[in-house]
Amino acid sequence: MFWRRNRQRLGITVKSGLPVFAKNDGTPRNLSRGAWRSALMAAMSFIFLPFLIAPAHSMQIQKVVSPKGIEAWLVEDHTLPLIAMQLGFEGGSAQDPAGKDGLAYFASGMLDEGAGDIDSQAFQEKLEGLAIEISFDASRDAMTGGLKTLTKNKEEAFRLLRLALTEPRMDPDAIERIREQIFSIIKMENEDPERIAANAFFAQVYGGHPYGTPTKGSLDAIRTVTQADLKNFVKRSFARDNLHVAVVGDINAQELAAALDGIFGTLPEKAELATVPEATWRPRAVSQVIPMNMPQSVVTYAQPGLKRKDADFIPAYILNYIIGGGGFASTLMSEVREKRGLAYSVYTYLYPLQRAGMMLGGVATRNDAVKESIEIIKQEL
Numbered sequence: 001m002f003w004r005r006n007r008q009r010l011g012i013t014v015k016s017g018l019p020v021f022a023k024n025d026g027t028p029r030n031l032s033r034g035a036w037r038s039a040l041m042a043a044m045s046f047i048f049l050p051f052l053i054a055p056a057h058s059m060q061i062q063k064v065v066s067p068k069g070i071e072a073w074l075v076e077d078h079t080l081p082l083i084a085m086q087l088g089f090e091g092g093s094a095q096d097p098a099g100k101d102g103l104a105y106f107a108s109g110m111l112d113e114g115a116g117d118i119d120s121q122a123f124q125e126k127l128e129g130l131a132i133e134i135s136f137d138a139s140r141d142a143m144t145g146g147l148k149t150l151t152k153n154k155e156e157a158f159r160l161l162r163l164a165l166t167e168p169r170m171d172p173d174a175i176e177r178i179r180e181q182i183f184s185i186i187k188m189e190n191e192d193p194e195r196i197a198a199n200a201f202f203a204q205v206y207g208g209h210p211y212g213t214p215t216k217g218s219l220d221a222i223r224t225v226t227q228a229d230l231k232n233f234v235k236r237s238f239a240r241d242n243l244h245v246a247v248v249g250d251i252n253a254q255e256l257a258a259a260l261d262g263i264f265g266t267l268p269e270k271a272e273l274a275t276v277p278e279a280t281w282r283p284r285a286v287s288q289v290i291p292m293n294m295p296q297s298v299v300t301y302a303q304p305g306l307k308r309k310d311a312d313f314i315p316a317y318i319l320n321y322i323i324g325g326g327g328f329a330s331t332l333m334s335e336v337r338e339k340r341g342l343a344y345s346v347y348t349y350l351y352p353l354q355r356a357g358m359m360l361g362g363v364a365t366r367n368d369a370v371k372e373s374i375e376i377i378k379q380e381l
Helices: 033-047 103-110 120-129 151-166 172-189 193-206 219-223 227-237 253-264 313-325 331-338 367-380
Strands: 011-016 061-065 071-076 082-090 133-138 142-150 243-249 288-291 296-304 343-352 357-366
Touching: 061 253, 071 253, 082 151, 103 133, 103 142, 103 172, 103 227, 120 151, 133 151, 142 151, 151 253, 172 193, 172 219, 172 227, 193 288, 193 296, 243 253, 296 367, 313 331, 313 343, 313 357, 331 343, 331 357, 331 367, 343 367, 357 367
Parallel strands: 011 288, 071 243
Antiparallel strands: 011 296, 061 071, 082 142, 082 243, 133 142, 296 357, 343 357
16 A cells, blocks of 8 residues: 665755754766666565575576566575565656656555556455555656565465556546545655755755656645546556566576566556656755754755766775764764764765766754754765
């Protein structure tokens, strides 16, 4: 269910209880199929860790190709009678049409709300009765899905997943229910300092590009989404040429090859994706302060980073761990928290997108400590 390398200038967004002076005197290739698979495998190894109980060196990753040419990565493990699948379609909210921000996210919430001749309630009852988990989500660059099932229920699980992807009903009553849920989520996020700061940052740096708008859209945009919009988005976004699949569990390569055709074989051969331009970092960094009645400030900061396919991505990953990604082992934590007691948490992380690379970070601190915290962070960076 839906509820469910050169020195560059630093961009900073501050969400604070009182107007806080935050001086800004510094600043923030397409992702290949191989990089996409790397990302899927990273997610797979994290989400399905319980399956990977054998020593890591013994794990065998198989490339499975179905008769129709659909590829998947498989980690075969018969220790438990369970199967888990991760799937992704390149596209995501970057494909939202103008004025329809949040459409991809909306569509992700509708995919398990009935499919084929099964309405929403019956679909959910089938999932619950057989302990099948099917979920969907949307990010800036992808529409993703997941399935978990007992081996004995795999045929029905695969059938339901096929229906959700190829024949979603998008019934009017379900659309309005999911629309109200999205309204509630957006309203809550509009009161959340971290989310407000993040949205302001992306709008400031990538305004005019699809990355500049929130994945969930806005209240006004969500109000305009129609059944036709949702169906058209699924039709043009879900295809075999932009599909990536990873599977772990109690299934062999031959069985999976057949299942791949059964689930995805009737999808269109090619997706109808709009061309998304490279997202260019705005050349002049600007600090933005958003007043809010609260005793501490949330700061989001960033600078240009690397895409995952960049030859320096792994060195950058290690460097980021040293600077701000290593928790209490990081230099930022040492300088900001341990030595000066300015904040409970301060961090950085790499955020590689298909059309942009970033190094993002954040800190939450007292209003009177914001300026000092930002200056220390800039010195370390």
